[in-house]
Amino acid sequence: DSGVTQTPKHLITATGQRVTLRCSPRSGDLSVYWYQQSLDQGLQFLIQYYNGEERAKGNILERFSAQQFPDLHSELNLSSLELGDSALYFCASSPLAGSLSGNTIYFGEGSWLTVV
């Protein structure tokens, strides 16, 4: 158990709909990252938050948005869903850079989104 919690684990929704994925980082981790992984594809970095502020953006579509709340949990909102959005969405968290706990990243088990 990495300590990163994601909900829901699975969801099926129709095209054009909107969904929200939720992530609770490991205790004490200030950074949250969102990744998308389509079938047999590598991890695609979407967005990073650090202590409530957006820090880096990857290949995130305009239909997608995210935020990190004061309690450090994060949500990824996916709207106007298309068939091609079907994928595993991972949340990950990381300790503070330069901290004694190291500079690595821990993943949740993912939210499996199927758009029909």
Add this chain to the structure above:
Amino acid sequence: QKEVEQDPGPLSVPEGAIVSLNCTYSNSAFQYFMWYRQYSRKGPELLMYTYSSGNKEDGRFTAQVDKSSKYISLFIRDSQPSDSATYLCAMSAPIRNTGNQFYFGTGTSLTVIP
């Protein structure tokens, strides 16, 4: 050029073989190097974590980093069918007092045949 290059495989070996997985990178600022194991439809699990150049051993797993060549390796000794998974390399260049940036390889699919 991608920041991190990893041969996607697939790689198939008999049980008990020594497996070598490799990644190359282009950014000399990378200081932290990681290997993750990902079973199908599961979250990547941290296997090994090394800082700068050198070797690190953990049971049947050995991670090597050669910063001069910008090359990292993961060796698996006495491979087992349970090692069948996708292995991802990752590296980071920390930015102090903020979050790290992480760069991942595309993963190598490994199958260990009993």
